[in-house]
Amino acid sequence: METGETTPVTNARGQLVIIGGAEDKEGDCTILREFVRRAGGTQARIVVMTVATGLPDEVGRTYTEVFERLGVDDVRIIDTASREDGSDPRALEAIEKATGVFFTGGDQARITSNLKGTEVDAAIHRRYAEGIVVGGTSAGAAMMPDIMIIEGDSETNPRVNVVEMGPGMGFLPGVVIDQHFLQRGRMGRLISALAQQPAVLGFGIDENTAIAISDNKFEVIGEGAVTIVDESGITHSNVGEILKDEALAVCGARLHVLPHGYKFDLQTRKPILD
């Protein structure tokens, strides 16, 4: 998965459900319902990964309750609170049997520092390549690319120093994912994240909104929209000329805003319009 390429195309047979945070857990649960449906419906076996959060019991219980309410009998919580937990045989066995693995929100740096390169990480990637569904919300969404946003400032114009980038978990290479997107005014932060790697696609996912990816295409699900910034065809950027705290310029980027039901082709980098 971690090819380092700047195309968001993978050969994995699995699916990804990448959620911009704050997904509905009490009403229709449109997004979590779709995750469960793709993971096998009432026959799904779901592992909830609480590695990102400092409140694993509480957050794990919340998702267990939702998935059980939707009819899933087999829900297990795995909390890799340290790297040692990343080779826990019980965790490896649960992932081996899982049809869906779900990463909760929290801090994406906890996901990479505790999990990246462990046996559990390898097992999830292998199972994903074989066909299971990997989902994640908020921090669990941010970690999906090979290079991820670790943290950054919201509500600012683009500057190199407003965002800290680092290795992600590599489920979807060639993109950058930001979440709570328009709700927290993160356009400047997403453009900053793309500054050093204009060939990757930027996806800004709103709260209670998700992209469900299979066969190198995604479909938008939920209440808000997904904002796509494509800098691959830009006519100018000043990133090579400025210092870290100076304002970025970008000319000629492509912008798409896609709400529920819209589809996007990762290979052609274009919305799929009927």
Place this chain on the structure above:
Amino acid sequence: METGETTPVTNARGQLVIIGGAEDKEGDCTILREFVRRAGGTQARIVVMTVATGLPDEVGRTYTEVFERLGVDDVRIIDTASREDGSDPRALEAIEKATGVFFTGGDQARITSNLKGTEVDAAIHRRYAEGIVVGGTSAGAAMMPDIMIIEGDSETNPRVNVVEMGPGMGFLPGVVIDQHFLQRGRMGRLISALAQQPAVLGFGIDENTAIAISDNKFEVIGEGAVTIVDESGITHSNVGEILKDEALAVCGARLHVLPHGYKFDLQTRKPILD
């Protein structure tokens, strides 16, 4: 000026300085300094229009102090608190002699309701056509187009009902201007404002940032950036198919982010790159 055309090109000989709000008034005053310079420097005769604000004395005094500190001896405050004030002979005389007219922040609906169509409005437009500088910050920026944002929600994905549009003062037709732009997360609001009129250009101006327009070109001044959304070449929009509270889709818009020193050609709709 109020041609209703969807091209931001005018024949006016004057200049516009359009500020995204919260411009520096205590430090270098980069933007207000540029306004004064363009209005004639220490020889400038400036009229401060406080029509937008409910605190005309306080706000008028603040700008008078800044302009005087920058060396302007002739600063007059005009407060058209009612439409009757829009034919005040003293105001008309001051505008006749002015080299610069500056609109403060406040509520842009107060500018149009109190001033639009009055003799003072006509005088400012005539003087602008003859060559003076018209500046405005925040509400004084929003009012510049022929169709303006009256009010709207920040930090939301685009929907038709998140923004209320209405007639503006028509100094710069063919554009929509939003202010406090990235600081308040207004990307969704700007795209909503463009939904019904994709041929116009959207300018999102950050705080302490301005565009200075002359000869159908602008230059960016200040700390942040100007975000330009150009929907004239979009491949798809769902605005004709959705209801007011449903999420907008826009595919294939053009996006530019221009910081201090960058220039943009309103006729070609492109950044001017050396």
